[in-house]
Amino acid sequence: MPHFVIDYSANLEDAVDIAGLCNALRQAASEMDVFPTAGLRVRAIPAPHYSIADGNPAHGYIDISVRLRAGRKKDAKKAATEALFTIARDFVAPVMARQPIALSFEMRDIDPELSPKTGTIRDHM
Secondary structure, eight states: OOEEEEEEEGGGTTTSOHHHHHHHHHHHHHTSTTSOGGGOEEEEEEESSOOOTTOOTTOEEEEEEEEEESOSOHHHHHHHHHHHHHHHHHHHHHHHTTSOEEEEEEEEEEOGGGOOOOOSTGGGO
């Protein structure tokens, strides 16, 4: 049940292929043992209101947050974090060369005792 949430400044809507970034991250994650494919969820949420650094309206940001159930080894999570951040960085690099963008990535565990789940996706795969 890894959830990838891409929070980004709305001024990047026309500059960055956000749907393409979602797909690139999902595809890469599906090829990693640390993430069960049936549990992958990638979504992007634009922030229509934001203020960055010195207030220059050209500044943008992309913050990628990954939440996953606890229990994976730290080395595996670190390797996945590095690989996925590289994919995101490479994906947005052409736009970052033209305009100021802050890119960040964070992976954190969810306590399974405090996060009940149910679903039928696996039944249909």
